[in-house]
Amino acid sequence: MFSFCTDPQSLEGTQWLACYLTTGKHLAFYRSFGTVLLLLAVTAPVALLFGFLAAMAARARLAPLRWLGKGYMAVVRGVPDIAFFLFFVIALDQAIEWIRHKILCPDWQGPVYQGNDFVVCPAAKMPLSSAPQWVHDAYSFSLAVFTFAIVFGAFAGNVLFGAMRAVPRAQMETAEAYGMSRRQAFWRILVPQMWVYALPGLGNLWMILIKATPLLFLLGIRDIVYYAKELGGMKTQAFAYPHPDWRLWYFLALLVFYLAFTKVSQIALDRLMKRLTRGQATLGGQSGGAMS
Amino acid sequence: MKKILLATAALAFSASFAIGGETIRMGTEGAYPPYNFINDAGEVDGFERELGDELCKRANLTCTWVTNDWDSIIPNLVSGNYDTIIAGMSITPERDEVIDFTQPYLPPDPSAYMALSKDVDVKNGVIAAQTGTIQANYVAQSGATVVEFATADETVAAVKNGEADAVLADKSYLAPIVAESNGEFVFVGDDVAIGGGVGMGLRESDTELKEKFNAAISSMKEDGSLRKLTKKWFGEDANSF
Numbered sequence: 001m002f003s004f005c006t007d008p009q010s011l012e013g014t015q016w017l018a019c020y021l022t023t024g025k026h027l028a029f030y031r032s033f034g035t036v037l038l039l040l041a042v043t044a045p046v047a048l049l050f051g052f053l054a055a056m057a058a059r060a061r062l063a064p065l066r067w068l069g070k071g072y073m074a075v076v077r078g079v080p081d082i083a084f085f086l087f088f089v090i091a092l093d094q095a096i097e098w099i100r101h102k103i104l105c106p107d108w109q110g111p112v113y114q115g116n117d118f119v120v121c122p123a124a125k126m127p128l129s130s131a132p133q134w135v136h137d138a139y140s141f142s143l144a145v146f147t148f149a150i151v152f153g154a155f156a157g158n159v160l161f162g163a164m165r166a167v168p169r170a171q172m173e174t175a176e177a178y179g180m181s182r183r184q185a186f187w188r189i190l191v192p193q194m195w196v197y198a199l200p201g202l203g204n205l206w207m208i209l210i211k212a213t214p215l216l217f218l219l220g221i222r223d224i225v226y227y228a229k230e231l232g233g234m235k236t237q238a239f240a241y242p243h244p245d246w247r248l249w250y251f252l253a254l255l256v257f258y259l260a261f262t263k264v265s266q267i268a269l270d271r272l273m274k275r276l277t278r279g280q281a282t283l284g285g286q287s288g289g290a291m292s
Numbered sequence: 293m294k295k296i297l298l299a300t301a302a303l304a305f306s307a308s309f310a311i312g313g314e315t316i317r318m319g320t321e322g323a324y325p326p327y328n329f330i331n332d333a334g335e336v337d338g339f340e341r342e343l344g345d346e347l348c349k350r351a352n353l354t355c356t357w358v359t360n361d362w363d364s365i366i367p368n369l370v371s372g373n374y375d376t377i378i379a380g381m382s383i384t385p386e387r388d389e390v391i392d393f394t395q396p397y398l399p400p401d402p403s404a405y406m407a408l409s410k411d412v413d414v415k416n417g418v419i420a421a422q423t424g425t426i427q428a429n430y431v432a433q434s435g436a437t438v439v440e441f442a443t444a445d446e447t448v449a450a451v452k453n454g455e456a457d458a459v460l461a462d463k464s465y466l467a468p469i470v471a472e473s474n475g476e477f478v479f480v481g482d483d484v485a486i487g488g489g490v491g492m493g494l495r496e497s498d499t500e501l502k503e504k505f506n507a508a509i510s511s512m513k514e515d516g517s518l519r520k521l522t523k524k525w526f527g528e529d530a531n532s533f
Binding site: 008027028090093094097110114115116117119120122125129130133136229230233234236237238239240241242245247 | 314315316317322323325326329330331332333334335337338354356358360361364368370371372375390391443445446448449452468469472495496497
């Protein structure tokens with residue numbers, strides 16, 4: 001990075017530190033904060049969408065649809081996140097490759113499962129073995145986003161389902177009295193009003209989602225926890241910048257990052273709550289303050 | 293049963309490389325210097341990086357490097373996330389049941405106990421070892437209490453923190469740590485001879501790839517380049533082919 005970094009052995013003090021903190025690996029560490037933020041930025045809306053669909057399904061008049069919505073929420077909420085992550089990502093990955101295998105290689109003779117091995121034809125690999133590393137990274141990242149969205153969608157669905165039921169019955173009756181159809185009443189009366197009831201629960205979920213991002217590490221994605229562990233570990237002379245075990249400091253940095261991030265989120269959520277409840281007949285709206 | 297195995301092997305043999313110019317993904321741990329580690333530029337480095345690149349060159353393969361946790365390095369090989377394991381993995385009968393190995397590229401390397409003082413009782417004490425290694429197995433059978441960690445680095449940290457009395461690991465991994473600790477760490481007790489040499493792991497169905505790497509390893513053994521590479525990374529006294 002800096003011109004004086006060519007010979008790390010001869011450096012001392014702040015120069016050493018400046019060079020050390022700007023190695024390729026450290027730059028990758030800083031970039032991985034972006035990975036975490038990107039995950040949150042993509043996962044949160046997708047999970048909310050899943051949750052909304054689940055809540056709608058759970059309220060449907062058609063029984064199978066209702067079972068689907070309620071079943072999804074019950075199953076995913078009941079399985080530990082880590083177990084779900086480990087199972088679902090492998091299963092999803094193999095399912096995708098298996099389907100591609102069936103479509104792309106109809107003439108393939110060998111079985112897909114050979115003893116312990118899961119073997120699909122090279123053209124069915126997802127992504128292809130010859131694809132550059134960033135494609136592999138993007139693929140596993142998408143799998144992670146999808147899995148996060150399914151898990152958090154189930155929780156969001158439950159929150160939204162409760163929030164929809166919390167909208168006063170009189171509001172819906174009035175809508176019907178005005179001649180609105182069920183669909184109109186849902187979109188024009190229920191949905192705009194339910195957010196205020198959903199927000200505390202969704203805010204909670206957002207906090208939990210932030211804290212759950214280290215699960216990325218579990219899926220083999222190089223997130224901030226991976227780099228903190230990797231950079232903090234003791235380094236022998238085989239490395240350009242040998243140092244003792246510094247994991248404590250790296251994890252402290254992560255702690256500060258997460259605390260700051262959740263604090264900022266809390267402030268934003270409080271403001272949003274204030275806005276949503278303005279003039280409404282809720283505790284927050286009446287007192288003019290945020291619901292705590 | 294044998295016939296079926298032979299038939300599937302023949303099938304895999306004829307079909308798996310029908311598409312030419314395939315890229316081989318080399319799976320390694322990236323946390324076991326000097327065997328393999330992530331260097332300061334963020335790339336896989338170490339003895340096995342140089343060895344793997346040379347083997348690929350000799351076998352005319354295009355190779356890319358992938359890192360994976362030690363814990364799940366075998367499951368992710370058999371499920372096809374990468375095509376080889378080249379991660380200082382000792383050839384053992386238990387592993388051989390699940391995956392296949394090439395011929396060894398490193399002879400059996402003794403394991404050693406490392407502790408903070410000479411008078412630690414390695415037979416009855418608390419010994420740290422990395423999960424799923426031959427050392428963890430050995431400690432469990434030796435009568436000592438084994439505490440397992442996901443990475444080798446954490447086993448050393450455990451000894452430093454006093455969480456464990458000693459750590460059992462490949463001597464070639466511990467040697468630089470002892471040498472650079474200014475006397476803080478010492479080797480304790482006798483070396484332990486476990487493991488049957490280090491080889492590359494492959495899926496059992498990948499017989500053709502295995503033969504290619506076997507041939508490349510043989511050629512490196514014959515022209516002495518493997519010995520040179522071993523000495524470069526493990527020192528002049530290291531056992532080598």
